[in-house]
Amino acid sequence: MNFNVAEIGANRLEKVLLKDKKEYPQRICGILKSEMKFILENYLELTNLNLNLEIVDGEYEIKIKAKAKHIKSIGTLP
């Protein structure tokens, strides 16, 4: 064995860590989308929801188009 093993390993690792990091925003977007949906549905009686979160040219683009007939009842006020 020679010094190459550690070096090759480190190089491969570096690439895989980068790849993981690149995919990470995509995963986070999925989570964020479902959280936003959850919040909107908590407050509004939605009739229509169009929620888009995409990465366009390295930027995050969030588009929400939603319709609601009314705000959800918040129970009895003190």
Added chain:
Amino acid sequence: MARKIVVTSGKGGVGKTTICANLGAKLAGLGFRVALLDADIGLNNLDVVMGIENKIVYDIADVINGKCRIKQALIQDERFPTLYVMPSAQLEIKSSLSGEQVKLVVDMLSPNFDYILIDCPAGVDNGFHRAVFSANEALVVVTPHISSIRDADKVLSILSNYNLHSKSLIINRVRGDMLLSGEIISIEKIIELLNIPIMGVIPDDDAISTLSSLGAFAYGTTGAKAFSILAENVHNGSKKIYDCTYRYRGFMGVIRRNIKRKV
């Protein structure tokens, strides 16, 4: 108030439990009051590593459910009187135990201890959350292997969502002979790739695993020395790093390396 430190990794079998037990023992040896909390529910091992598996009467779930008081569940170590273990719950409880409930127990322990070390399960699911939620510091354990480092990187991303005021690295099972021959990724490279401060380096030491089968700690070996340095670093913020290659350098070192290679 105790320092609440979670020992985590992502990958299983990298030495979280071993580090919890040995770091806890070294800190207790320095006179600190230490509680080890086993948050690895179902795959708990802290009890056997600490040699207390036959002494468990109550566990963390009993404390939460009000079946016993916190003092009744804690098991005192026979070697270090200021070292205690809070045993993990039984598997059936697993899904119903929340991070918030574990935090309740940690907060109850806090006034009576200097350190609470939380042994985290492998993976990044609910069990991970349960273990990390009550901590304010994290020690991330890796071995010098690609899969372990990759998992640690993911864990570090997830940890950034928690309210931790420090995250640092422990590199475990480092073989000095393989570092010298360039067969494993160097300490410096691992630190550079993961980009967090290093807290300690622990050599691969047969005595650690052999003695842990007996519920005992390594004493006087390379591993034991490295754990002493780790405890010092954790306690006073020093940045000493155990040199795993030391034994394998010089004339005797070459002989040791050749012996290692033959076994």
